Amino acid sequence: MGLTxxxxxxxxxxxxLFHYSAESNRVLREYNIPSQDNxxxxxxxxxxxxxxxxxxxxxLSDDKSCGGFLIADKIVLxxxxxxxxxxxxxxxxxxxxxxxxxxxxxxxxxEINYPNYDDWTYEGDFMIVVxxxxxxxxxxxxxxxxxxxxxGKVLYAIGVGKKEDGSYSNKLREVDVSYISNDECxxxxxxxxxxxxxxCCDSREEKDACQGDSGGPLLIKGKSSENDVxxxxxxxxxxCATHPGVYSRISKKYDWILETVxxxxxxxxxxxxxxxxxxxxxxxxxxxxxSRPCNLVSLEHSFFCVYFCCTRIYKCQSFFTKTYTLxxxxxxxxxxxxxxxxxxxxxxxxxLRIGVNVAA
Numbered sequence: 381m382g383l384t385x386x387x388x389x390x391x392x393x394x395x396x397l398f399h400y401s402a403e404s405n406r407v408l409r410e411y412n413i414p415s416q417d418n419x420x421x422x423x424x425x426x427x428x429x430x431x432x433x434x435x436x437x438x439x440l441s442d443d444k445s446c447g448g449f450l451i452a453d454k455i456v457l458x459x460x461x462x463x464x465x466x467x468x469x470x471x472x473x474x475x476x477x478x479x480x481x482x483x484x485x486x487x488x489x490x491e492i493n494y495p496n497y498d499d500w501t502y503e504g505d506f507m508i509v510v511x512x513x514x515x516x517x518x519x520x521x522x523x524x525x526x527x528x529x530x531x532g533k534v535l536y537a538i539g540v541g542k543k544e545d546g547s548y549s550n551k552l553r554e555v556d557v558s559y560i561s562n563d564e565c566x567x568x569x570x571x572x573x574x575x576x577x578x579x580c581c582d583s584r585e586e587k588d589a590c591q592g593d594s595g596g597p598l599l600i601k602g603k604s605s606e607n608d609v610x611x612x613x614x615x616x617x618x619x620c621a622t623h624p625g626v627y628s629r630i631s632k633k634y635d636w637i638l639e640t641v642x643x644x645x646x647x648x649x650x651x652x653x654x655x656x657x658x659x660x661x662x663x664x665x666x667x668x669x670x671s672r673p674c675n676l677v678s679l680e681h682s683f684f685c686v687y688f689c690c691t692r693i694y695k696c697q698s699f700f701t702k703t704y705t706l707x708x709x710x711x712x713x714x715x716x717x718x719x720x721x722x723x724x725x726x727x728x729x730x731x732l733r734i735g736v737n738v739a740a
Contacts, residue, residue, distance in 0.1 A: 427537075427555035434605060435538055436473040437520040438552060438596070439509075441465040442485070444477050447539045447596030448509060449610060450519040452646030454486075456509040457522065457637065458595030459613050459628065460497040466509045467491055473517050477540045478550040486511045492640055494633060501573045505615045505628045507595070508637065510644045520597065521651035523611040524634045527600065533559040535581055536601040537614060537625070539593025557581035557598075560624060568623045577632045579612050580624040598627045606652050 439448040439456045446465045448458030450472055458466065471483040490510040497504040529535070538554045558581060565580030574580065581598065598612030612627030630637070641648055 427553045430475070430538060430552040430554045432475055435475075435552060435554075435608075436517045436605065437608075438472075438474055438538060440471045440474045440477060440483075440540065442469040442471065444540075445594075447593035447614065449597045450515055450517055451522050451610070451637070452519050452641050452648050453514040454511040455519075455641050455644065455646040456511065457597075457610070457613065457630075458507050458509060459615055460493040460505045460507040461499060461502065461615075462595045463491050463493055463507055466507075470509060470511065472515050474540065474552065476551050484515055484517065486513055486515060488512065490644070492644075494636060501575070502616050502626070502628075503573070503575055503577055504633070505613065506630075506633050506637070508640045508644070510646075518605065519649035520605070521609050521649045522634065522637065523600075523609055523630045525631055527609050527611060527631065527651075529559050529579075529600070529611060531559060531561050531564070533600075535559055535611065536599045537581075537596060538599070539596040539614065557625065565624045565626070569618070569626075574626060577629055578615065579627050579629040581612075581627065582624045602652075609651060 437450040439450055439458070440446070441448070441458075441462065443465055446458060446462035448456040448462070448466070448470065451457045456466070456470055456472070466488050469485055469487045471477075471480055471485055473483045474480065475482070488509055489512045492508040492510065494504040494506040497506070534556050535558070536554050536556050538552060540550070540552055560580050560582045562574055562576065562578070562580060564582075566574050579598075594614055596614045597610040598614065600609040600611055602608050611630055613630065615626050615628045617623055617625040638648060
């Protein structure tokens with residue numbers, strides 16, 4: 381009983397910090413650093429530098445924290461968990477985030493999240509970014525029911541993210557991964573929800589998307605950009621090259637995307653026949669990483685992140701170690717909360733993510 385009182389006492393004492401982290405939580409994910417101390421989180425593992433000007437539809441939020449891609453002359457598609465980072469403007473045609481003279485900067489008129497987006501399960505992780513004017517670059521075709529993929533299909537993720545040595549890549553990078561069925565994916569995510577609105581890609585030869593570019597595209601790569609098709613949006617995952625990467629499945633929300641684009645004066649890119657890229661996996665550079673968002677916090681920095689009345693462990697953040705100088709172990713109890721509690725998860729139950737300092 382005494383331990384219980386201490387446990388909940390600490391929760392109340394740290395309420396303001398947890399309350400603040402409810403919003404910072406989103407920022408952390410949008411910056412693709414669910415654990416700011418976790419150097420191994422979310423990089424595009426065993427990726428390579430993209431050919432210059434190959435992916436001119438690639439977009440980057442003006443704070444350089446989230447990726448996206450042009451799907452109509454004045455519309456960018458990205459992840460809903462990136463909301464807020466595109467509110468000012470977007471760079472389109474990015475090949476090097478530190479050399480943006482060749483990129484096009486356009487101010488943003490509106491960010492529109494998918495109406496039923498759930499930031500606890502990442503269900504419906506889609507966002508439309510409406511630009512103030514048309515882009516000069518050609519948009520990317522997006523997948524509908526005519527672009528079905530089968531297990532084993534090679535797909536490509538692109539982005540500007542953290543490299544394996546912990547530094548960030550300035551140049552756009554890509555990686556090839558293999559599509560797997562959701563049933564197969566669920567075997568790696570027993571305690572997580574992998575819905576039909578999501579798709580998974582397994583690592584190929586320890587390749588993976590990782591920390592660095594939430595909202596970037598997952599592609600069927602053609603011989604040229606005109607033949608590329610976006611089938612997914614970088615969404616979430618656990619570790620790098622150890623668990624499948626999870627992406628939002630574009631075909632499942634194609635009708636909503638089409639309707640929203642047309643309501644805002646845009647027209648989706650016409651899809652050409654997909655002609656497969658003749659090359660895969662060029663010689664790897666010494667720098668092996670690109671990036672994805674939303675990773676479980678690892679234990680390598682003396683940091684336990686466990687949840688209490690939460691369905692997603694990675695919702696707990698190492699943000700606290702950045703606020704306090706004290707290194708903390710966060711210890712909790714995983715209780716599979718009944719659905720009646722889930723609706724309170726963004727409110728009072730946030731304080732039940734409880735930290736106990738056992739490092740002193």
